[in-house]
Amino acid sequence: MTLHLVGHHHRTAAARTRPVLDVKDLTKVYGQGEATVHALRGVSLTVAAGDYVAIMGSSGSGKSTLMNILGCLDVPSTGTYHLDGVDVSRLDDARLALVRNRRIGFVFQSFNLIPRTSAVANVELPLAYAGIKPAERRRRALAALDMVGLAGRADHEPNQLSGGQQQRVAVARALVTEPALILADEPTGNLDSRSTEEVLGILDQLHAAGRTIVMITHETEVAARARRLVTLFDGRITTDVRQDGAR
Amino acid sequence: MSLLEILRFAGRGVAANKLRSALTMLGILIGVAAVILLVAVGNGSAQAVNRSIEALGTNTITVSSTARGGTTPSALTVDIAQSLHDPALAPDVRAVSPVVSSAPTMTHAGTEYPVAQFLGTHPTYFGSSNSPLAAGAAFTDQDVAQGRRVVVLGRTVATELFADTDPVGQQVTVGGALFTVVGVLAEKSSASGFADPDDLAVAPLTAVQQTITGYGPVNSILVEATGPDRVNAAQQQVTQILNQRLDLPAGTTATGRGGAGADAAPYRIQNAAQLLATRTETAQTFTVLLGTVAGISLLVGGIGITNIMLVTVTERTREIGIRKALGAPRRTILTQFLAEATMLSVLGGGLGVAAALIGSRFTIVGVQPVIVPSSVALALGVSVAIGLFFGSVPASRAAGLRPIDALRYE
Numbered sequence: 001m002t003l004h005l006v007g008h009h010h011r012t013a014a015a016r017t018r019p020v021l022d023v024k025d026l027t028k029v030y031g032q033g034e035a036t037v038h039a040l041r042g043v044s045l046t047v048a049a050g051d052y053v054a055i056m057g058s059s060g061s062g063k064s065t066l067m068n069i070l071g072c073l074d075v076p077s078t079g080t081y082h083l084d085g086v087d088v089s090r091l092d093d094a095r096l097a098l099v100r101n102r103r104i105g106f107v108f109q110s111f112n113l114i115p116r117t118s119a120v121a122n123v124e125l126p127l128a129y130a131g132i133k134p135a136e137r138r139r140r141a142l143a144a145l146d147m148v149g150l151a152g153r154a155d156h157e158p159n160q161l162s163g164g165q166q167q168r169v170a171v172a173r174a175l176v177t178e179p180a181l182i183l184a185d186e187p188t189g190n191l192d193s194r195s196t197e198e199v200l201g202i203l204d205q206l207h208a209a210g211r212t213i214v215m216i217t218h219e220t221e222v223a224a225r226a227r228r229l230v231t232l233f234d235g236r237i238t239t240d241v242r243q244d245g246a247r
Numbered sequence: 248m249s250l251l252e253i254l255r256f257a258g259r260g261v262a263a264n265k266l267r268s269a270l271t272m273l274g275i276l277i278g279v280a281a282v283i284l285l286v287a288v289g290n291g292s293a294q295a296v297n298r299s300i301e302a303l304g305t306n307t308i309t310v311s312s313t314a315r316g317g318t319t320p321s322a323l324t325v326d327i328a329q330s331l332h333d334p335a336l337a338p339d340v341r342a343v344s345p346v347v348s349s350a351p352t353m354t355h356a357g358t359e360y361p362v363a364q365f366l367g368t369h370p371t372y373f374g375s376s377n378s379p380l381a382a383g384a385a386f387t388d389q390d391v392a393q394g395r396r397v398v399v400l401g402r403t404v405a406t407e408l409f410a411d412t413d414p415v416g417q418q419v420t421v422g423g424a425l426f427t428v429v430g431v432l433a434e435k436s437s438a439s440g441f442a443d444p445d446d447l448a449v450a451p452l453t454a455v456q457q458t459i460t461g462y463g464p465v466n467s468i469l470v471e472a473t474g475p476d477r478v479n480a481a482q483q484q485v486t487q488i489l490n491q492r493l494d495l496p497a498g499t500t501a502t503g504r505g506g507a508g509a510d511a512a513p514y515r516i517q518n519a520a521q522l523l524a525t526r527t528e529t530a531q532t533f534t535v536l537l538g539t540v541a542g543i544s545l546l547v548g549g550i551g552i553t554n555i556m557l558v559t560v561t562e563r564t565r566e567i568g569i570r571k572a573l574g575a576p577r578r579t580i581l582t583q584f585l586a587e588a589t590m591l592s593v594l595g596g597g598l599g600v601a602a603a604l605i606g607s608r609f610t611i612v613g614v615q616p617v618i619v620p621s622s623v624a625l626a627l628g629v630s631v632a633i634g635l636f637f638g639s640v641p642a643s644r645a646a647g648l649r650p651i652d653a654l655r656y657e
């Protein structure tokens with residue numbers, strides 16, 4: 001594994017490709033008074049189109065907080081966030097919904113599947129909000145489930161699936177709209193080595209197809225698959241390195 | 248996303264939470280059914296009272312004697328009765344029937360029955376008092392003229408004395424005299440709690456005077472007006488004639504309950520409407536009371552619906568968060584939840600109406616309920632409005648949250 005620090009090398013890469021994600025001086029403060037938590041203390045990060053970034057860091061370092069802001073699910077306390085050059089804080093509810101639906105595929109750390117609803121219906125959901133016809137929707141949802149190896153579990157409801165299977169349904173749901181940007185919060189956290197390999201294989205394919213991927217992980221082997229490794233500590237970026245992403 | 252799709256989503260939402268959906272619908276069902284049924288019971292009892300007014304005859308005026316001793320000159324006699332039937336002085340009087348009454352024991356083949364009212368009168372009585380015959384025939388004017396001992400029995404008397412056999416043509420003993428049964432009156436509908444209107448027997452006036460009461464004054468005179476709107480006019484004309492015949496001052500009135508003074512007339516004159524006004528009032532009070540109870544039950548039902556709807560949305564705020572994170576616009580979410588609430592409240596309300604319609608076919612505490620259409624609209628309207636309001640307002644609040652806040656909602 002070859003690591004080299006971000007220097008002029010990175011700068012030239014950034015100049016070559018337009019940044020998809022561009023955050024500056026992000027802070028996020030939860031609570032008030034005694035209970036105040038500074039989850040982010042000034043994070044600046046740009047991610048170029050087609051990049052594959054892994055974010056690591058100890059528990060509570062602010063990874064999920066950052067990811068939620070990148071996914072337009074939460075807003076920062078201070079700082080700016082430009083997605084594809086657009087200042088997200090200026091978007092109204094309808095535009096934000098459109099961005100979440102068309103541009104971003106989000107995999108939650110805690111899956112967030114809709115209870116009492118079959119796997120295939122869960123995967124279909126973003127397609128439904130995109131206005132795709134039911135037959136086409138079903139076909140694509142089944143294809144996405146097939147991709148994560150769950151074609152046989154399409155009609156199972158979340159509580160009839162194992163943690164790993166639920167996670168793969170969540171991955172399928174994030175992929176099904178073929179978004180340009182995939183944000184995954186520990187997508188392999190509950191998977192065995194084989195399933196992990198399958199999910200990473202899918203992410204590799206998506207990366208090869210030119211999609212931008214940002215992934216949080218605790219496992220160095222998983223992080224090694226990415227082209228760039230960002231490490232967070234106590235709400236700040238401590239290291240940001242390019243790596244060759246060798247298999 | 249098309250409206251049809253959103254509706255399909257809503258349908259799936261309702262089906263995905265069967266118990267919750269069922270409970271919500273049950274709350275609405277009970278609220279709606281209770282209101283409709285209670286109002287129907289009140290209405291039914293009011294109608295029963297109305298029917299009993301009609302059964303007594305809305306066109307009739309009863310003149311009854313208040314004089315004691317029976318032979319005082321002011322007492323009502325058959326002569327006076329006949330003088331009331333005067334096309335010139337009393338154009339609004341259609342028929343006049345003098346009535347003598349007693350309560351003797353009637354006997355047939357060893358069976359004894361103390362009849363509540365044994366009336367002696369003219370055949371016009373049957374028409375005036377709205378008492379059609381179910382079997383046989385009424386006696387005629389000729390029977391009265393000849394004092395023939397024939398009798399028409401009320402339904403209660405007929406069953407008491409003859410059980411299942413046909414009484415027409417049979418003989419009964421009354422006050423030592425034999426009477427031949429010529430007819431049986433049709434059963435009168437009676438509101439519960441009132442005196443049995445079928446516990447009577449009717450015979451020719453002369454026959455009853457001859458055998459039981461003697462040829463004294465009559466107890467009362469039943470006057471039939473030419474129409475329900477002529478009752479007051481007829482009553483005035485009758486009063487005038489009576490005052491003249493009995494040598495009373497022209498201004499003397501003798502209506503209803505006001506007969507306590509020393510200069511009061513020796514007779515009392517009442518019409519059926521007056522007689523039953525009090526009963527109608529009672530029935531109205533009853534309806535208002537039931538309406539209040541129904542309103543309270545609708546309120547309680549509404550609180551139940553509100554509660555379930557609030558719990559539902561609290562529970563589903565996470566789901567709303569997920570949907571928003573996947574790119575559902577606020578409006579789509581709102582439409583879905585509004586549609587779900589509509590389905591539940593309309594379905595629950597519809598079932599409530601159905602339950603009330605079925606329930607109204609049974610007699611409840613002796614009253615046959617009669618549905619009031621406006622109560623259906625009111626009950627349905629209120630519960631559907633509550634369902635919609637509390638289904639959509641918290642949903643709109645949840646849809647307005649940032650996805651992450653909705654997802655973390657507890």
Ligand SMILES: Nc1ncnc2c1ncn2[C@@H]1O[C@H](COP(=O)(O)OP(=O)(O)OP(=O)(O)O)[C@@H](O)[C@H]1O
Nearest residue numbers: 030031037039058059060061062063064065066655
């Ligand atoms: N809604 C919240 N309210 C208050 N504090 C919060 C909230 N969400 C996160 N925090 C705090 O912010 C800090 C960062 O949380 P975050 O979820 O981003 O951690 P993380 O890096 O994702 O951790 P993990 O690896 O365990 O998932 C933590 O100290 C956490 O307690």
Ligand SMILES: [Mg+2]
Nearest residue numbers: 063064065109
């Ligand atoms: Mg986390």
